[in-house]
Amino acid sequence: MQxxxxxxxxxxxxxxxALTERLAFLNWNSRQFESELQSSCTxxxxxxxxxxxxxGYALFHLVADEVELLAIATVPEFTRQGIASMLYKxxxxxxxxxxxxTLFLEVREGNATARAFYERMGCTVCGxxxxxxxxxxxxxxxxxxxxFI
Ligand SMILES: CC(C)(COP(=O)(O)OP(=O)(O)OC[C@H]1O[C@@H](n2cnc3c(N)ncnc32)[C@H](O)[C@@H]1OP(=O)(O)O)[C@@H](O)C(=O)NCCC(=O)NCCS
Numbered sequence: 001m002q003x004x005x006x007x008x009x010x011x012x013x014x015x016x017x018a019l020t021e022r023l024a025f026l027n028w029n030s031r032q033f034e035s036e037l038q039s040s041c042t043x044x045x046x047x048x049x050x051x052x053x054x055x056g057y058a059l060f061h062l063v064a065d066e067v068e069l070l071a072i073a074t075v076p077e078f079t080r081q082g083i084a085s086m087l088y089k090x091x092x093x094x095x096x097x098x099x100x101x102t103l104f105l106e107v108r109e110g111n112a113t114a115r116a117f118y119e120r121m122g123c124t125v126c127g128x129x130x131x132x133x134x135x136x137x138x139x140x141x142x143x144x145x146x147x148f149i
Contacts, residue, residue, distance in 0.1 A: 001049055001050065001078075001081060002049065002050040003047050003048070003049060003050075003055065003082075003083060003086055004047070004048050004049075004050075005045055005046070005047050005086055005087060005090045006045065006046060006048070007044065007045060007046075008037060008044030008045055008046050008057060008059070009037075010034060010037060012044075012046045012054070012057070013030050013033045013034050013037070014030060015046075015054040015057075016030075016033055016044075016046065016057045017029060017030035017033055019054070019056070019057070019073055019075060020033075020071065020073065022076075023073055023076075025071075025073065025108075025111070025114075026070075026071050028071075033059075036059065036070075039061075041061045041062055041063050042059065042060070042061060043059070043060045043061070043062055043091060043094065043095060044057065044058065044059045044060070045057060045058050045059075045087050045090060045091055047074075047078075047083050047086060047087055049078070054075060055074065055075050055078040055083050056072075056073055056074035056075055056078060056083045056084060056087060057071070057072070057073060057087070058071065058072040058073075058084070058087040058088060058091055059071045059072075060091055060095060062095050062098060062099070062100050064099070065099055065100060065101040065102065066100070066101070066102055066103075066104065067092075067095050067100040067102065067103040067104070067146065068103070068104050068105065069088075069103060069104070069105035072084050072087060072088060072114075072117075084117055085117075085120075085121070088121050089121075092146050095146065096146045096147070100146050101145065101146055102143060102144070102145055102146065103123070103143060103144045103145075103146055104126075104141065104142070104143050105118065105123065105141070105142050105143075106129070106132070106139040106140065106141050106142070107139065107140055107142065108133060108137050108138075108139065108140075109128075109137055109138045109139065109140050110137060115140065118142050121144070122144050123142035123143065123144040124142060124143060124144065125140055125141070125142055126141050126142060126143040127140075127141035128140055128141065129141065
């Protein structure tokens, strides 16, 4: 599969929002994504296949030298084909060049798939927030020192 990675635009928000709702890992609506894209500290990417089909997205903040990974998701029909890896590595390369040094993220303790993905990307556990989510689940905090990729 030929994958194209490009900057997230307002025209991508409907698909980004629909995927987020489908996967139910983040409680954001399309208006929140739109407002994120207005912010100068937001960095978003989308992935599409050779036919232009939406395959996934990633959203980050860069503040001073800290990068926060807000969300990363792959359309279920496209998982385990390296889409999220491409989004992550592409973003890290750009954000590193823009001054990002350390990346942080938080993830539900029970999200084994995402945790396996983050660990594969070289992120390491740096903390835990007990009962962080509304349903009482804890958040696991990860960090990574960004190297040029
Ligand atoms: C986590 C997620 C983004 C991974 O997307 P993906 O495109 O399938 O990831 P990749 O194909 O790039 O996987 C890279 C590596 O991550 C790990 N990984 C990914 N999915 C995995 C799974 N289901 N089980 C175990 N390891 C997994 C593997 O090491 C994999 O490498 P491999 O396929 O060579 O073994 C995707 O499963 C997803 O959208 N999950 C729901 C949304 C979510 O929870 N996002 C994170 C919270 S913000």
